[in-house]
Amino acid sequence: MTGTSSRSTDAAHGPAARRSDASRSAILAAARERFAADGYERATIRAIAGDARIDPSMVMRYFGSKDGLFAAAVALDLRMPDVSQVPRTEVGQALVGHFLDIWEANEELTAVLRVAVTNQAGTERLQSIFREQVVPVARLVCPDPEQVAARAGLCAAQLLGLALTRYVVRLPPVVALAREEILAWLGPTVQRYLTAPSP
Amino acid sequence: MTGTSSRSTDAAHGPAARRSDASRSAILAAARERFAADGYERATIRAIAGDARIDPSMVMRYFGSKDGLFAAAVALDLRMPDVSQVPRTEVGQALVGHFLDIWEANEELTAVLRVAVTNQAGTERLQSIFREQVVPVARLVCPDPEQVAARAGLCAAQLLGLALTRYVVRLPPVVALAREEILAWLGPTVQRYLTAPSP
DNA sequence: AGTGTGGGCCAACAAGTGTTGACTGCGGAT
DNA sequence: ATCCGCAGTCAACACTTGTTGGCCCACACT
Numbered sequence: 442m443t444g445t446s447s448r449s450t451d452a453a454h455g456p457a458a459r460r461s462d463a464s465r466s467a468i469l470a471a472a473r474e475r476f477a478a479d480g481y482e483r484a485t486i487r488a489i490a491g492d493a494r495i496d497p498s499m500v501m502r503y504f505g506s507k508d509g510l511f512a513a514a515v516a517l518d519l520r521m522p523d524v525s526q527v528p529r530t531e532v533g534q535a536l537v538g539h540f541l542d543i544w545e546a547n548e549e550l551t552a553v554l555r556v557a558v559t560n561q562a563g564t565e566r567l568q569s570i571f572r573e574q575v576v577p578v579a580r581l582v583c584p585d586p587e588q589v590a591a592r593a594g595l596c597a598a599q600l601l602g603l604a605l606t607r608y609v610v611r612l613p614p615v616v617a618l619a620r621e622e623i624l625a626w627l628g629p630t631v632q633r634y635l636t637a638p639s640p
Numbered sequence: 641m642t643g644t645s646s647r648s649t650d651a652a653h654g655p656a657a658r659r660s661d662a663s664r665s666a667i668l669a670a671a672r673e674r675f676a677a678d679g680y681e682r683a684t685i686r687a688i689a690g691d692a693r694i695d696p697s698m699v700m701r702y703f704g705s706k707d708g709l710f711a712a713a714v715a716l717d718l719r720m721p722d723v724s725q726v727p728r729t730e731v732g733q734a735l736v737g738h739f740l741d742i743w744e745a746n747e748e749l750t751a752v753l754r755v756a757v758t759n760q761a762g763t764e765r766l767q768s769i770f771r772e773q774v775v776p777v778a779r780l781v782c783p784d785p786e787q788v789a790a791r792a793g794l795c796a797a798q799l800l801g802l803a804l805t806r807y808v809v810r811l812p813p814v815v816a817l818a819r820e821e822i823l824a825w826l827g828p829t830v831q832r833y834l835t836a837p838s839p
Numbered sequence: 840a841g842t843g844t845g846g847g848c849c850a851a852c853a854a855g856t857g858t859t860g861a862c863t864g865c866g867g868a869t
Numbered sequence: 870a871t872c873c874g875c876a877g878t879c880a881a882c883a884c885t886t887g888t889t890g891g892c893c894c895a896c897a898c899t
Contacts, residue, residue: 460866461876480758482681486857496878501858557809558757559679567809594805594813595825601809602801606793610756610766610800614793625839626794630829640824659896660846685887695848700888 465503467493472514477548481511481560508562515553515566519543519574524581532582533632534624540600541620544608551608554601571597582635595634599627664702666692671713676747680710680759707761714752714765718742718773723780731781732831733823739799740819743807750807753800770796781834794833798826 459465471492475484486507490497504510520543527535544550553570556563571593579593580586603623606615618626658664670691674683685706689696703709719742726734743749752769755762770792778792779785802822805814817825 459875464876480679480681482679483758485855487855497857498859498879499877502876507857555757558754558804559682564809568811571811590813591817591821594811594817597811598801598805598814599798599829600801601804602797602799605757605800605804606797610763612767612770612793612796614789615797618790618793622790626833629839630798630832633829634825640828658846663846681886684885686885696887697849697889698847701846706887 461503464493464495464499468495468500468503468510469514472510473548473552476511476514476556477552479555480558481556481563486510511556511560511562512566515549515556517549517553517566517570519570521574521578524578529582529636530632531628532635533630534628536578536596536631537600537624537627538620540604541623544604550604554604555609579635584636585639588639592634596631599630599634603627660702663692663694663698667694667699667702667709668713671709672747672751675710675713675755676751678754679757680755680762685709710755710759710761711765714748714755716748716752716765716769718769720773720777723777728781728835729831730827731834732829733827735777735795735830736799736823736826737819739803740822743803749803753803754808778834783835784838787838791833795830798829798833802826 468489471489472484475489475492478484479488486500487497489510490500500510504513522535522539524532524535553563553567557567558564575597576590576593579596580589583589583592603615606612607618667688670688671683674688674691677683678687685699686696688709689699699709703712721734721738723731723734752762752766756766757763774796775789775792778795779788782788782791802814805811806817
């Protein structure tokens with residue numbers, strides 16, 4: 442792109458652009474798809490490499506191991522919205538809507554969820570996403586600091602349950618729900634878990 | 641041939657008691673444990689047979705295949721309570737409590753959930769449990785027959801989400817919740833999903 | 840006694856897994 | 870033109886998986 446000539450002048454380009462970047466991202470895309478569709482064990486390196494039209498040994502050279510590939514494929518950023526800009530009474534709906542957005546934008550979250558159920562590394566990945574990206578947002582909304590973790594956990598239970606039944610197990614009635622229905626049903630639930638007085 | 645040479649004591653005991661029944665149930669118990677702990681692919685027949693202190697080939701002879709073993713191991717009965725005996729306003733809490741009970745009574749539900757995420761047969765098993773055991777109960781509580789499926793689906797999303805975060809992924813704040821806290825938080829949610837007017 | 844049904848063990852198979860190493864050839868730097 | 874680094878290929882390794890068939894022995898029946 443930027444003239445292959447400026448190879449030695451990698452001054453401000455961060456990590457020097459490698460000739461194999463196309464293959465790398467092809468592998469990562471295929472990996473996300475396979476992990477999301479099949480889970481960790483059934484997403485074989487051979488299948489991923491086949492999807493990316495590349496030799497399996499290249500996957501090893503680039504990412505070291507299957508675990509390394511998974512770690513590189515799902516470096517997940519939830520892009521949580523700035524809830525301080527949202528009216529206190531609508532934060533529940535806003536969060537549910539945001540989660541629906543990112544869940545349908547790409548397959549990374551589905552991949553993390555599927556893998557987290559059978560793979561230790563996946564479990565830890567999901568736990569760290571919760572700890573580092575979900576809990577801090579709850580901290581901004583939630584009155585009592587001591588209850589932040591529990592309230593965030595309740596929200597995670599509701600939202601992951603929706604994702605599980607809608608995108609993984611695909612219970613027909615849950616798949617059939619329209620976006621507005623989900624917002625109307627789950628929004629108040631999340632709102633209550635975050636802001637209602639402790640029962 | 642029907643020459644099953646009726647054993648001396650099997651007069652009217654239904655399916656004649658076999659000499660290998662001890663081994664069979666040992667295998668089934670080990671299978672439930674492994675499926676619950678490891679999911680479908682990582683729960684190997686060899687490991688299950690090892691736990692049951694029996695040869696792997698016996699598993700094949702008794703259950704035909706790994707799929708057959710799974711089907712036999714998790715013939716799940718939710719033992720749903722008779723909700724018509726429960727006051728309309730407490731049915732939510734009653735259902736949440738019941739699910740906590742059976743989830744902690746044995747590992748069958750955890751096994752079904754773990755397997756359902758990566759295995760097609762497991763997915764169908766979970767779907768049929770929902771269709772045949774959860775939806776009918778919702779039908780008794782729910783006013784509008786057209787909304788029964790959707791409302792049951794919402795309850796499943798909340799309850800499976802709790803199970804996922806508490807027993808599978810084990811998010812620390814969710815694991816730390818006491819039974820009464822869960823009842824107090826989730827009871828009203830399930831209650832609303834079942835009986836509140838459509839939003 | 841003998842006998843045969845069937846529970847149990849052993850060894851092996853074919854297929855598929857992650858992973859490794861040696862080899863080829865293109866392209867940019869010298 | 871020459872060299873060197875690195876993307877890419879091929880083949881193989883060591884291992885595990887589900888699954889199969891043959892064999893041995895215990896026991897209940899005649």
